[in-house]
Amino acid sequence: MAEYRTHMKIIGDILATTRDDLQDEDGATVTYLIRKANISHSRISRILKTLVSQGLLEQVDSQGSNKYKISQTGREFLQAYYKFTSFADNFGLSI
Amino acid sequence: MEFLLENILNLIGFLVGLGIGIMSLIGFRNTGSPTLFRLSIAFFSISIGFFVIWAGYMAEDFVIKSGSMERWVQTLGIAIQTVGYFFIAFSHSIKAFFPKSSYFRSVGILPFFLVSSVQLEHLFRSVSFILLAYGAIETMLSYLDNRNKGAISVSIGLALLALGEFLGWYSFVFPESILYTVSMVIKIGGLIALFIPVSKVPLTKIKFDEGLE
Numbered sequence: 001m002a003e004y005r006t007h008m009k010i011i012g013d014i015l016a017t018t019r020d021d022l023q024d025e026d027g028a029t030v031t032y033l034i035r036k037a038n039i040s041h042s043r044i045s046r047i048l049k050t051l052v053s054q055g056l057l058e059q060v061d062s063q064g065s066n067k068y069k070i071s072q073t074g075r076e077f078l079q080a081y082y083k084f085t086s087f088a089d090n091f092g093l094s095i
Numbered sequence: 096m097e098f099l100l101e102n103i104l105n106l107i108g109f110l111v112g113l114g115i116g117i118m119s120l121i122g123f124r125n126t127g128s129p130t131l132f133r134l135s136i137a138f139f140s141i142s143i144g145f146f147v148i149w150a151g152y153m154a155e156d157f158v159i160k161s162g163s164m165e166r167w168v169q170t171l172g173i174a175i176q177t178v179g180y181f182f183i184a185f186s187h188s189i190k191a192f193f194p195k196s197s198y199f200r201s202v203g204i205l206p207f208f209l210v211s212s213v214q215l216e217h218l219f220r221s222v223s224f225i226l227l228a229y230g231a232i233e234t235m236l237s238y239l240d241n242r243n244k245g246a247i248s249v250s251i252g253l254a255l256l257a258l259g260e261f262l263g264w265y266s267f268v269f270p271e272s273i274l275y276t277v278s279m280v281i282k283i284g285g286l287i288a289l290f291i292p293v294s295k296v297p298l299t300k301i302k303f304d305e306g307l308e
Contacts, residue, residue: 008128077126083296084122088130090245090292092237093186095128 008081010094011047013037015078018057018070027060027067100279104286105149105172111286112142115293132184137182140229144176148263166216173219180226183253188232220264227257247293255285 005013018028028036034044048068051057054072060067068086070078081095088095116138120130136224155161231253238246259282266274 006130008126015304039268041167080125081124084128084131085124086245087118087122087130087293087296088134089237089241089243090249090296091134092234092243092246092249093130093134095126095130 006094010037011051012078012081012085014044014047014051015056015070015074015081018068019075019078022069026062026071029067030063033068033082078092097279098156100283102149103284105145105278105284107283108176109149109275110144111290112138112140112145116142116288118166118296120292132259133182133186137179137186139181140182141176142179144174144179145170147171147175147243154256171215173216173223175217177223177226179220180223180230183230184233185228186225186297193231202282204296217264217267220260224257224260227260231257245295248288248292250289252285252287252289255288259285 014033014037017033021036022028027076030041030044030048033048034041038046048057048059051074052059052068054073055071056077058071060069070093085095101197116135119131119138122128123135123266148169151164155164187257231250232254234246234250238250260275261279262278262281266272266278
């Protein structure tokens with residue numbers, strides 16, 4: 001059975017991809033992120049817009065296409081996300 | 096002996112609740128997670144509930160000196176703790192806690208106005224027991240899913256609190272027995288078990304980031 005992912009988990013997956021699993025130094029394309037995060041185009045577009053506006057991701061214009069890189073704030077968020085995921089796990093909960 | 100245990104229990108409950116509440120709040124401020132928000136409400140309520148009872152005992156012992164604590168203070172403290180236990184259970188997605196019928200919803204609150212504070216205390220203790228038992232079972236089930244050892248400790252902690260709550264409620268039937276003392280010892284054990292895994296979560300380098308709210 002497929003595992004249910006919370007909104008926060010999807011954000012964590014996107015940020016983790018842009019930090020650890022980049023295609024090249026310019027960042028990751030939307031198509032690449034869709035494949036890695038396994039969500040629809042419309043949903044990831046909304047999430048990416050929010051993450052860029054919150055300063056967690058940086059949008060880079062590379063050869064006519066948008067690419068996304070994790071920012072320093074994004075790295076700190078991801079670090080906090082992992083720590084509090086472990087905290088919530090102790091209560092049998094997902095953040 | 097009972098007075099000493101009651102004070103230890105309420106002080107530990109206050110500190111454990113406050114500690115976990117603060118951690119949850121830091122987590123919520125850093126991630127914006129609704130789960131951590133619910134956990135912070137839960138544990139701050141539990142902490143305040145224990146504090147109210149502890150303050151009641153202290154006020155009785157050092158200021159009022161009437162020989163027994165006002166019953167309503169104990170009932171109030173237990174009621175606030177019950178709110179906390181509700182939010183722990185709610186975090187585990189209680190879907191059928193409130194009746195769907197609007198009639199039952201409207202009369203559901205009547206007992207709170209019709210019964211005395213002693214009966215209210217029975218009511219809150221029994222609701223707390225159900226919520227804690229639910230939380231313990233759900234946490235144990237999540238352990239079976241992800242094998243996180245911390246979940247066992249939290250599950251045992253919640254189960255011990257539930258057992259303590261049950262024995263505390265049952266001691267009304269046998270007021271002079273050892274049951275109430277045993278219930279307090281069990282609850283202290285439950286609170287310690289609850290805090291053990293949480294104390295191991297490394298929170299260094301975590302900071303508030305106002306921009307993330």
